[in-house]
Amino acid sequence: MGQLFAWSMVSSLTLACMYLVYKWMLAGENQHxxxxxxxxxxxxxxLVAPLMLHFDFSAPHKAAPEVGNIMVGIAASPxxxxxxxxxxxxxxxxxxxxxxxxxxxxxxxxxxxLRLMHLIxxxxxRLLPGGKILVLTSDINVAPFxxxxxxxxxxxxxxxxxxxxxxxxxxxxxARHWIDLFIAQAVVAFQWYNPVAWLMREELKAVHxxxxxxxxxASGSDIHEYQMLLIKKAVGARFPSLANSxxxxxxxxxxxxxxKNRSSAGRRLRSxxxxxxxxxxxxxxxxxxxxxxxxxxxxATLDVSGNKGSEKSPETTVNIDEVAVIAVGTAAKRxxxxxxxxxxxxxxxxxxxxxxxxxxxxxxxxxFSKLESSEIKMMKVVKSENAVYVETKNGVVESAEEMPxxxxxxxxxxxxxxxxxxxxSNAYEAKIEGRVVVKFIVCEDGRVRDPQIERSxxxxxxxxxxxxxxxxxxxTPGKNGGKPVAVSFRLxxxxxxxx
Numbered sequence: 185m186g187q188l189f190a191w192s193m194v195s196s197l198t199l200a201c202m203y204l205v206y207k208w209m210l211a212g213e214n215q216h217x218x219x220x221x222x223x224x225x226x227x228x229x230x231l232v233a234p235l236m237l238h239f240d241f242s243a244p245h246k247a248a249p250e251v252g253n254i255m256v257g258i259a260a261s262p263x264x265x266x267x268x269x270x271x272x273x274x275x276x277x278x279x280x281x282x283x284x285x286x287x288x289x290x291x292x293x294x295x296x297x298l299r300l301m302h303l304i305x306x307x308x309x310r311l312l313p314g315g316k317i318l319v320l321t322s323d324i325n326v327a328p329f330x331x332x333x334x335x336x337x338x339x340x341x342x343x344x345x346x347x348x349x350x351x352x353x354x355x356x357x358x359a360r361h362w363i364d365l366f367i368a369q370a371v372v373a374f375q376w377y378n379p380v381a382w383l384m385r386e387e388l389k390a391v392h393x394x395x396x397x398x399x400x401x402a403s404g405s406d407i408h409e410y411q412m413l414l415i416k417k418a419v420g421a422r423f424p425s426l427a428n429s430x431x432x433x434x435x436x437x438x439x440x441x442x443x444k445n446r447s448s449a450g451r452r453l454r455s456x457x458x459x460x461x462x463x464x465x466x467x468x469x470x471x472x473x474x475x476x477x478x479x480x481x482x483x484a485t486l487d488v489s490g491n492k493g494s495e496k497s498p499e500t501t502v503n504i505d506e507v508a509v510i511a512v513g514t515a516a517k518r519x520x521x522x523x524x525x526x527x528x529x530x531x532x533x534x535x536x537x538x539x540x541x542x543x544x545x546x547x548x549x550x551x552f553s554k555l556e557s558s559e560i561k562m563m564k565v566v567k568s569e570n571a572v573y574v575e576t577k578n579g580v581v582e583s584a585e586e587m588p589x590x591x592x593x594x595x596x597x598x599x600x601x602x603x604x605x606x607x608x609s610n611a612y613e614a615k616i617e618g619r620v621v622v623k624f625i626v627c628e629d630g631r632v633r634d635p636q637i638e639r640s641x642x643x644x645x646x647x648x649x650x651x652x653x654x655x656x657x658x659x660t661p662g663k664n665g666g667k668p669v670a671v672s673f674r675l676x677x678x679x680x681x682x683x
Contacts, residue, residue, distance in 0.1 A: 189279050190482035194234035194469045196378040199371075201465040202226045202458050203380045203387075209454040211387065213447040216394045222455055223388050224364065227371055229462055236466065279484040282377070289373040300427060304334050316357055318342075318350065327417055329429040330356040345413050348405055355399035356428040361392045365428070392428055394441050401442060411439055472618035472641060476678060479619055479639070580625055580670045584662035588626035588671050591657065605652050607679065608644035616642045619678045620649040628668040630658035638674065649677045 206226065210219055303326065307319035312335065319336045328337035330353035337349055356362070368385040375381040400410055414435055468474055590597035611617075618641035625634050635653040637646045653675060662671035 185283060185486065186275075186279055186484035187482050189282050189484060190478045191234050192282070192375050192378075193478055193481060194466075195230045196375045196380070197469055198233045198462055198465040199226065199230035199375065199378065199384065200380040201461045202230065203384055205457050205461040207387070209457055213451055213454075214394075214441060214444040215447045215452065216391050216398065218452055218455075220364070220388070220391045220395070222458070223384065223391065224367070226384070226458070227367060229458075231371075231374075233462060233466060234469075275480055275484040276486065279481075280486060283486075285376040286373050289369075289376045293369055293373065300331055303336060304331075307336065308339075312350065312354070314354075314358070316354065327429050328353060329427040330354075331362050331427040333357060341417070348400060348410060348413060351403055351405070352396045352400050353428070355396040356392060359392075359395060361395075361428050364388055364392070389428070390434075390437065393438055396428070397438055397442060407442060411442070414438065472616065476617075476619045476680075580672055581662075581664070582672050584664050584669055584671050586663040588630070588659040588662040588673060590659055600656070601652060601677065604655060605648060605677065607681075608648050611642055611644040611679070612681070614642075615681060616645065617679050617681050618642070618645065619676055620645050622649050622653050622675045622677065624653055624673055624675070625670055626659045626661060626673050627670050628661050630661045632656045632659070639676075641679065645679050648679075649675075652677075 203226065206219075206222060210222060213219065303321060303323075304319050307321040310318040310320070312318050316333050316335060319334050320339050320342055321336060322339060324338045324340050326336065326338055328335070328341050328349045330336070335350055335353040335357070337346070341349060365385070365388070368388050372381045372385055397410075401407055469478065590600070592599075619639065620637065620641050621639035623636050623638040624632050627633055632653060635650050637650065640646050661668040663669060
């Protein structure tokens with residue numbers, strides 16, 4: 185869920201930048217079909233753009249414990265600051281609020297759909313051209329609207345100006361404007377906290393009304409009578425989320441637009457300004473400060489305690505009967521059963537009926553036979569009552585029943601880091617900050633080996649994080665079935681300059 189939250193943050197920033205440019209350079213142009221296409225394009229780009237960045241929106245590794253952010257700050261001289269648990273806790277609470285907001289908007293959308301369906305089902309139906317249906321209701325408080333293939337209005341509106349209203353609403357239906365509104369409502373639910381998402385929906389509805397007004401004018405209807413009709417129908421119940429109502433949008437803007445000359449094709453080139461707007465949004469999202477916040481948000485969980493300790497994987501909570509380390513030849517056999525503790529025996533037992541896990545990930549039975557010797561040098565096979573666990577990478581596992589623990593626990597690890605990390609002078613002078621993630625292995629004897637940068641910020645900060653990880657004392661090793669195992673471990677280090 186944290187990945188969805190982080191994705192929405194980058195998407196909201198992109199949507200806001202592109203909307204501002206649209207509002208400034210395109211919203212007032214009389215080129216309604218083009219503007220509609222641009223608005224839909226903005227939606228698509230804002231949702232896809234976050235995937236173009238190097239943020240990790242995939243699910244985090246459960247087996248990789250994280251101890252929280254180690255804040256290394258700068259005051260008058262390079263010193264280390266003690267980390268705070270408020271950050272993860274706050275982000276987790278924000279994630280919960282975000283999900284509640286999505287639920288609230290989604291629920292209100294469902295309520296509107298039910299109201300629309302009830303109103304349509306309870307009215308008198310008449311067939312319109314093109315398979316569309318006119319629904320007449322006795323409720324005079326409902327302003328004329330269209331939705332999907334229905335045009336809805338009161339009997340009084342039908343008798344007063346039915347033909348003009350139907351002409352207006354049929355333009356909405358022929359252009360499938362209701363699909364646009366579904367897309368806009370989905371974005372509103374996804375970014376409910378972003379005011380621009382709500383403004384974009386209103387902008388899209390305004391373009392819809394401009395197109396429908398233009399259809400009425402092109403039919404030869406008296407423009408002054410039509411404008412008076414709009415003024416009369418400026419009140420009445422509307423369905424702003426999903427339906428196109430006759431009284432949508434500001435009447436002054438609609439009437440002004442009726443008298444505007446059609447914009448020249450050359451003015452469409454203004455839309456090219458959306459490209460640098462999108463690029464600017466992505467550049468802001470890639471700044472160290474913004475990237476650090478987004479990365480942290482992607483790891484938020486529904487745990488309001490803010491605890492990011494190790495989690496026990498349900499895939500490894502089995503009774504281990506047979507364990508051995510075997511060499512792999514030119515290719516792995518379909519199945520190797522290990523028997524006994526003094527000697528090693530192998531055969532080609534079928535895997536039917538077994539669930540196969542390779543490096544903690546559930547795989548098809550055939551996946552075992554596809555492991556080539558070029559991928560692994562040594563392999564550990566664990567067979568339980570109904571599952572087979574295969575660990576590659578020289579026996580290093582991504583998860584263990586008992587995860588490695590720093591002597592004294594997480595607090596002691598954070599204290600060690602805060603006392604031993606020093607802000608590199610080059611990074612300090614260049615005002616470089618950000619979050620470095622180091623991945624390393626805690627061996628069977630607790631030693632730390634093979635530290636590698638999984639998430640980089642700069643060479644200097646990366647090197648400092650590696651240096652401190654190499655200096656870590658031995659951990660209490662991880663265990664599977666009571667036996668020590670080598671476990672992969674991730675440690676985030678957040679370098680931040682204090683003002």
